[in-house]
Amino acid sequence: MTGTMAHLTLAFGILGNIVSFMVFLAPIPTFYKVYKKKSTEGFQSAPYVVGLFSAMLWIYYALLKTNVLLLITINSFGCVIETVYIAFFLFYAPKKARMESLKLIILLIFVGFGLIVVLTQFLASGVTRGVIVGWICLVFSLCVFVAPLGVLRQVIKTKSVEYMPILLSVALTVSAVMWFFYGLLLGDFNIAIPNVLGFTFGIIQMILYLVYRNNKPVTNEKIVGIGKIITELGEQKTPEFKDQKVVDVVLKLNDFKSADILPVVAKNAHKLDHVATEPQALHKMPYHTIEVGA
Structure with a gap:
């Protein structure tokens, strides 16, 4: 039985290494775009700094133990x-x-990792340190x-899985399943317990993906509409800028939430430069018709 348990522990540890290796490589397409x-x-x-801190922390923990070599290999990578x-x-x-x-x-x-190492080395010893x-x-x-x-909340709010990569969620x-069984078979609940939460959230993400996978993102349609309205406003560059046109555009913008308007306004600010240079065109503009709120 002991030999069987040892082989199972090794198997889950190796599988955990393989899957985690692929997860670590997941951001490569992002950095290719950056390049x-x-x-x-x-x-x-922040995600990469937190990832580095987590890996360093688990290596330090593994060095204080005697039977978690596979935890060292993957976190070293x-x-x-x-x-x-x-x-x-x-x-x-x-x-x-x-x-x-x-700064982060x-x-x-x-500071964070340094203090953990220094304090545990000087204020604790032996098993207590681990x-x-x-x-x-x-x-x-x-x-x-x-x-x-945060991702789950966004998916439920927008009824769209556009910003939830399903392959990464599955991985x-x-x-989480591999490392849970690895920790469980080792009798190390510091490894097993967090992965219960990871597995739970992963299942919830996949359920939400199945529910909303065919939905079109509502926010994108709103943003396109706002963009067209701002472009329409930006095209009025003649000295005979008509007040009624401005009122029509403002009334259209009134149908959108400020959270939708602000990013698009910022992106299209150059189209509204002429408004700043022609203030006389806006002296009759009904500002009270724009509702700012959630």
Whole structure:
């Protein structure tokens, strides 16, 4: 029985490594786009910094244990690939995004991880040190697995799965299953418990995908409509700018929420430059007809 358990543990650990390896490689298409455009655009570095911190934390925990070599192998690869992603991001990011990323790296990697190592080394010893680090890993992993709640909320709100990559959701769910059984067979609940949450959220994501997979995103249709209205307003460049045209456009915009309008207005601001230079055209504009609210 002991031999069978050992073989099962090894099998789940290897499968966990394989699936997690593919999950770590998932952002490559994103960074290929960054490379092609020579810009990070709206992408954030936070997921990769958090990924690096998590990998480092699990390696530290594994080094305090004696039988979790497969936890070290995958997280070592995770440290390397996340570092590459972060370096790539910093190279192509604008100055403001680069500075924010560096602050996060210093705060989480150097200060956060550094304090965990120093405090556990000096204030704890032996088995107690491993227990403390295990609890830190457990709590942090639970926080990371809660992150998809934002995606689930967006899917339910928009009734669209446009921003929920199903292949990644499936891979994360399978990974959670593999690591759950690996931790369970080892008797290490610091590994097993967080993956219960990961598996649960993964199943919910797949159910939502099946429910909304054929729905068209409503928000996109609204944005297209807003864009057309703003373009229509922007085309009125003649000195004889008609007040009635402005009123018609404002009444149309009144049908949309401010959350839909603002991003498109910002994107099309150049089309409205002439309004700022021709203020006399707007002196009769009924501002009270625009409702700003959720």
